Amino acid sequence: MRLTVNRKTVTVKAHPLTRLLDVLREECGLTGTKEGCGEGECGACTVLVDGDPVNSCLVPVAQVQGTRITTIEGLGGKHPLQRAFVEHGGAQCGICTPGMIMAAAALGPRPSLDEIRTGLAGNLCRCTGYAAIYRSVQRAGTR
Amino acid sequence: MGRVISRRAVGRNVLRKEGHEKVAGLAHYIDDLRFDDVLYVRTVRSTVPAGAIADIRYNFDRDGFTVVDHRDIPGRNIVALIDEDQPSLATSRVRHVAEPIALLAHPDRARLLAADVAITYRETSPNFDPERSDLSFKSIEIEKGQLDKGLAQADLVVEGEYRAGHQEQLYIEPNGVVAVPEDGGVTLYGSLQCPYYVHRALTVLLGLPAEKVRVVQTETGGGFGGKEEYPSMIAGHAALVALKSGRPAKLIYDRVEDMLATTKRHPAIVRHRTGVKKDGRLTAMDIDVVMDGGAYATLSAVVLSRGMIHASGPYRCDHVLARGRATMTNTPPNGAFRGFGAPQTQFAIEAHMDVIADRLGIDPLRLRERNALRPGDTTATGQKVGKDCSALQVLREAGRRTAFVRKRKSLKGSNRGIGLSLFFHGSGFTGGGEVKLASKASLALTDRGVQIRVASTEIGQGTRTMHAQIVADTLRIPYDQVSVSAADTATVPDSGPTVASRTCMIVGRLLQRCAEDMRVRLGRLTPAAYFKKNGGFVVTKQYEKPPGLEWDDQTYRGDAYGSYGWACDVVEVEVDPVTYQVTPIAFTTVHEIGRAIHPMLAAGQIEGGSSQGLGYALLEEVVMRGGKMANAQLTNYIIPTTLDTPPMTIKILENPYKHGPFGAKGVGEMPIDGPAPAVINALRHAGVAVAEIPATPEKIMNATMRRSG
Numbered sequence: 001m002r003l004t005v006n007r008k009t010v011t012v013k014a015h016p017l018t019r020l021l022d023v024l025r026e027e028c029g030l031t032g033t034k035e036g037c038g039e040g041e042c043g044a045c046t047v048l049v050d051g052d053p054v055n056s057c058l059v060p061v062a063q064v065q066g067t068r069i070t071t072i073e074g075l076g077g078k079h080p081l082q083r084a085f086v087e088h089g090g091a092q093c094g095i096c097t098p099g100m101i102m103a104a105a106a107l108g109p110r111p112s113l114d115e116i117r118t119g120l121a122g123n124l125c126r127c128t129g130y131a132a133i134y135r136s137v138q139r140a141g142t143r
Numbered sequence: 144m145g146r147v148i149s150r151r152a153v154g155r156n157v158l159r160k161e162g163h164e165k166v167a168g169l170a171h172y173i174d175d176l177r178f179d180d181v182l183y184v185r186t187v188r189s190t191v192p193a194g195a196i197a198d199i200r201y202n203f204d205r206d207g208f209t210v211v212d213h214r215d216i217p218g219r220n221i222v223a224l225i226d227e228d229q230p231s232l233a234t235s236r237v238r239h240v241a242e243p244i245a246l247l248a249h250p251d252r253a254r255l256l257a258a259d260v261a262i263t264y265r266e267t268s269p270n271f272d273p274e275r276s277d278l279s280f281k282s283i284e285i286e287k288g289q290l291d292k293g294l295a296q297a298d299l300v301v302e303g304e305y306r307a308g309h310q311e312q313l314y315i316e317p318n319g320v321v322a323v324p325e326d327g328g329v330t331l332y333g334s335l336q337c338p339y340y341v342h343r344a345l346t347v348l349l350g351l352p353a354e355k356v357r358v359v360q361t362e363t364g365g366g367f368g369g370k371e372e373y374p375s376m377i378a379g380h381a382a383l384v385a386l387k388s389g390r391p392a393k394l395i396y397d398r399v400e401d402m403l404a405t406t407k408r409h410p411a412i413v414r415h416r417t418g419v420k421k422d423g424r425l426t427a428m429d430i431d432v433v434m435d436g437g438a439y440a441t442l443s444a445v446v447l448s449r450g451m452i453h454a455s456g457p458y459r460c461d462h463v464l465a466r467g468r469a470t471m472t473n474t475p476p477n478g479a480f481r482g483f484g485a486p487q488t489q490f491a492i493e494a495h496m497d498v499i500a501d502r503l504g505i506d507p508l509r510l511r512e513r514n515a516l517r518p519g520d521t522t523a524t525g526q527k528v529g530k531d532c533s534a535l536q537v538l539r540e541a542g543r544r545t546a547f548v549r550k551r552k553s554l555k556g557s558n559r560g561i562g563l564s565l566f567f568h569g570s571g572f573t574g575g576g577e578v579k580l581a582s583k584a585s586l587a588l589t590d591r592g593v594q595i596r597v598a599s600t601e602i603g604q605g606t607r608t609m610h611a612q613i614v615a616d617t618l619r620i621p622y623d624q625v626s627v628s629a630a631d632t633a634t635v636p637d638s639g640p641t642v643a644s645r646t647c648m649i650v651g652r653l654l655q656r657c658a659e660d661m662r663v664r665l666g667r668l669t670p671a672a673y674f675k676k677n678g679g680f681v682v683t684k685q686y687e688k689p690p691g692l693e694w695d696d697q698t699y700r701g702d703a704y705g706s707y708g709w710a711c712d713v714v715e716v717e718v719d720p721v722t723y724q725v726t727p728i729a730f731t732t733v734h735e736i737g738r739a740i741h742p743m744l745a746a747g748q749i750e751g752g753s754s755q756g757l758g759y760a761l762l763e764e765v766v767m768r769g770g771k772m773a774n775a776q777l778t779n780y781i782i783p784t785t786l787d788t789p790p791m792t793i794k795i796l797e798n799p800y801k802h803g804p805f806g807a808k809g810v811g812e813m814p815i816d817g818p819a820p821a822v823i824n825a826l827r828h829a830g831v832a833v834a835e836i837p838a839t840p841e842k843i844m845n846a847t848m849r850r851s852g
Contacts, residue, residue, distance in 0.1 A: 130788050
């Protein structure tokens with residue numbers, strides 16, 4: 001199977017029903033995408049498929065053939081959201097952070113607080129109480 | 144060589160040390176590490192809450208499998224902690240559902256999961272009621288003055304009973320470790336808070352000398368106490384497999400297993416009988432606490448201890464009798480969780496204070512103002528609080544910011560309510576704990592600069608960053624020039640566990656003392672210039688008890704903690720009259736923490752802890768059926784999402800503690816003590832009297848129907 005991950009074409013050998021999460025982590029070596037619950041509740045495994053956030057633990061890899069997949073590694077490390085999460089305390093333990101940033105990246109530029117709260121409602125963070133995440137997303141939009 | 148001039152780091156929001164790695168997806172958590180030739184490990188667990196193991200059958204082709212049971216344990220079959228009651232692997236009896244009995248390991252995960260193990264039991268009658276238990280792990284009595292005398296002085300005696308359920312830590316990264324066999328010993332990598340706890344547990348279990356065991360913390364995706372003692376269990380299991388098979392053994396729980404098997408916050412029943420004068424002055428406090436320890440002792444004794452010391456709240460009262468016990472039930476053992484007993488008992492006293500206020504017809508803020516500890520007053524253990532007591536300041540500041548008294552009047556009769564809680568939290572180990580720990584910290588001058596060497600772990604709270612700030616300013620060098628060693632028992636001294644709000648106040652102070660010595664030794668040279676001229680050196684400091692701090696563990700009298708943080712929460716809630724759902728509308732908290740070394744990290748602790756506290760108050764319900772958690776998954780164990788978390792206003796006050804680094808006290812745990820009672824008090828104000836958390840819609844409905852029925 002051929003996939004487009006972070007703008008690169010990769011060939012994977014996994015069974016078509018393998019979770020996208022496992023393919024990314026184990027075959028592609030992209031361990032930035034995390035597993036928190038395995039049932040689509042926590043959002044730690046959020047990646048973008050054609051720009052939309054999905055829980056990669058719920059997606060069989062066969063379903064994303066021919067799409068553009070973006071993981072946290074695909075943002076390059078200096079994305080405004082990534083910088084803002086460091087500067088404004090949006091990341092504490094960091095385990096939800098990649099998924100949170102990917103979900104935030106799907107919000108588009110300058111989201112309102114309501115849009116942020118709704119857009120990130122599928123991403124659980126146990127450390128921050130979310131306030132610093134809102135500040136990070138808002139500040140990233142104003143850079 | 145001129146003196147280095149730097150902007151000070153303490154008090155500034157410098158960049159988090161490992162921030163870039165975390166946001167870039169480059170930080171390596173345990174499941175991100177690759178090991179060649181690895182075996183995956185599965186834990187075979189009991190399915191009954193009490194009984195004898197009659198028979199175990201392994202109904203699968205054992206080719207390629209490593210199977211471990213209690214007979215494979217080379218050392219002692221215990222999870223070494225306080226008591227020695229908990230086996231690593233059950234021998235003949237089980238005391239709770241999900242108790243580990245055997246371990247299976249195989250390189251192929253599908254085969255591992257498919258392997259069928261049939262266990263038969265001779266079941267015995269389980270006990271799930273902590274009040275009917277015939278085994279107490281610990282009993283504590285705190286007595287101040289004479290209760291009878293205080294009750295005789297009272298104009299009114301108010302009684303109340305309060306109940307708190309389990310709470311799951313729910314770090315987003317589940318528990319996990321990898322054990323690697325290495326020349327006759329083992330190296331353990333894992334998601335954990337306390338490397339030396341794991342180190343000791345492994346030496347005891349494996350019968351190995353200390354130098355044959357190495358424990359390395361990997362980046363840890365949250366702990367909240369849930370990775371304080373449990374990693375000692377799981378590390379032992381992985382190590383047994385690694386030693387038996389000679390291969391790296393990876394044991395990572397999935398969410399369901401993590402929730403079923405690992406420790407939770409102790410459920411508690413707290414009863415108050417309180418004497419008050421008509422003007423609100425407390426004359427007597429009679430407090431009875433029962434905590435459900437679960438099947439084994441784990442940390443119940445010390446959880447109860449902290450709970451009991453905080454049970455009378457931040458109040459002055461001459462006559463206090465507080466009795467508590469932590470008992471055994473046939474449920475998975477409960478253990479450490481942020482707050483460590485204090486959230487349960489302070490929930491009770493703070494909910495009770497509002498009941499008293501109602502009975503007296505006094506505003507809750509005024510009642511607390513009358514009784515709050517002032518400098519020079521004594522706590523229930525007879526500790527005289529010093530100038531760094533800020534109970535009144537936080538109360539007044541929170542009241543002023545929220546216009547509490549006025550708002551309370553204006554909301555009367557609506558489906559909204561506003562409530563507050565006043566609370567405190569002791570920093571560091573309780574009583575003589577820090578003396579016993581005798582923690583060490585080191586600071587090294589190396590060819591790569593100044594390096595911090597402590598066993599304190601970064602679990603989200605900002606340990607590396609905050610420690611580096613303290614060292615940088617003490618050495619008067621830039622923050623960027625201080626690095627932090629991995630928490631690896633091969634290279635760092637035992638700084639004690641990363642728990643009890645002690646990492647800044649206690650370990651940070653040790654590092655400050657190291658840096659003071661290093662500064663003297665450097666003279667006028669920069670670290671780099673000194674190294675070039677004289678080579679490197681290491682400074683190590685050990686905990687020294689601040690003068691005047693005295694504690695008697697037999698009588699429970701004395702200075703329970705070096706210092707306390709003080710805080711007041713105000714929460715406004717709305718009750719839906721149709722669904723009985725409660726929505727927190729606004730949350731304000733004032734925290735006095737001595738000194739905020741990194742204001743943004745400190746605020747992050749307060750926001751995050753408060754959010755967990757709101758979950759504890761309203762959402763997070765562990766449903767136990769037959770001694771087994773029935774909702775062991777995120778679908779129906781609900782923690783706050785963005786939409787459940789109200790806007791928060793955080794105000795930090797600073798009233799320095801003279802023995803803390805730059806005046807700092809602890810901050811990590813305190814925020815979780817306050818939200819639950821503030822919510823319950825807001826509900827009471829809205830006309831819903833509940834005395835049990837979580838206050839789920841079912842409980843709100845019952846309370847409402849009782850009222851109208």
